Amino acid sequence: MTTVEPVDPTSRPTELYLVEWYDAILTGAPLARTTAALEASAAxxxxxxxxxxxxxxxxxxSDDVLYGVFKSDNPELVVRACQHAGWTPDRVTANISANLTTAARLDSFSSAEADTPAPSESCQAGEVVAVTGVEDEPISVAL
Known part of the structure; x- marks a missing residue:
């Protein structure tokens, strides 16, 4: 069941931020471990x-780049969460848009390790991941 609830228009808008690290040590570490550290720090x-x-x-x-997409109402909080995990970002880009079209979750999917072309455990065709800014009215979607 999908529920759609309007977001309080008086609340401060939440943005997506793209964070980049150019570091061979980070890109060589298991992605699940890096993700867990960043999630714990954000929490x-x-x-x-x-x-x-x-x-x-x-x-x-191959490019020694790790990307993270964070949701926050303040870019300083994003930087602080990254630093708390032990990794100061090399670049933070504000107000990005993201759209996952084929997977609701990409948790530990790696094309190099997969036996199939898509993470069938992680997604179902047609699942909605997130909807924001439909006709200029922000909404949140719970699956």
Whole structure:
């Protein structure tokens, strides 16, 4: 069942931030471990009442780049969460848009390790991942 609830228009808008690290050590580490550390750090920062959440991690080992997509109402909280995990970002880009079209979750999928072309355990065709800004009215979707 999908529920759609309007977001309070008086609340501060939450943005997505793309964080980049150019570091062979990070890109060589298991992505699940790096993701867990960033998630734990974001949760620690959020425990104080602020909002910062890791949405996605993606690694490009051949380029020595790790990407993270965070949701927060403040870019400083994103940087603080990254630093708390032990990795100061090399670049943070604000106000990005993201759309996952084939998978609801990409948790530990790696094309190099997969036996199939898609992470069938992680997604179902046609699942909605997130909807924001439909006709300029932000909404949240719970699956």
């Amino acid at each position: 620690t920062i959020s425990a104080g009442g602020a909002e910062v959440r890791l949405e996605l991690t993606l690694v490009a080992p």
